Amino acid sequence: TQLLEQSPQFLSIQEGENLTVYCNSSSVFSSLQWYRQEPGEGPVLLVTVVTGGEVKKLKRLTFQFGDARKDSSLHITAAQPGDTGLYLCARTVGGTSYGKLTFGQGTILTVHP
């Protein structure tokens, strides 16, 4: 199966706290993308990870790709209200060379001031 499981589904925290969102699959994927979506807008790509064990940082966001390329995590340090949104992981459907993506169900993050 190429399903992606995200956890937690909901996260409500106070400004300044740290958090981690997880994305897991039972099958290996060649790359994984993380998106953030705000209400009324489309998803915006944050990062693509392609190498097992890879770690990428985007300001206060740290993305990690598992060594076995079956899981990924997004860690936010000192969350701010502007981080509020829906976080989605996505993978390219196997055998395709274009942007046909399978998405996880998403994590709704709310950061309270």
Next chain:
Amino acid sequence: GAGVSQSPSNKVTEKGKDVELRCDPISGHTALYWYRQSLGQGLEFLIYFQGNSAPDKSGLPSDRFSAERTGGSVSTLTIQRTQQEDSAVYLCASSAPGRRKNSPLHFGNGTRLTVT
């Protein structure tokens, strides 16, 4: 702006009516995609265009759904005889030329379709 533009932003229609949703991709982007986002199903792939042809229509839920693209630019998604289960946000995305698997998708803000 230079982003993907979708219209209308909201559409309310009665069950059984036909609707047309429009997407203007980023200029020069040869690949265009339609996705659907609903509460129960999350984000689902519908169809992929490369230029004016659609080599992958595998995500279209039924024959009530069709899409076309003209001039390698604007695309229209048509839903005939709408049903309540068609209610969702329909998102269009485009990506730059090239066949790299990781060419980023640029999404529009979607059309929220409500079938009453």
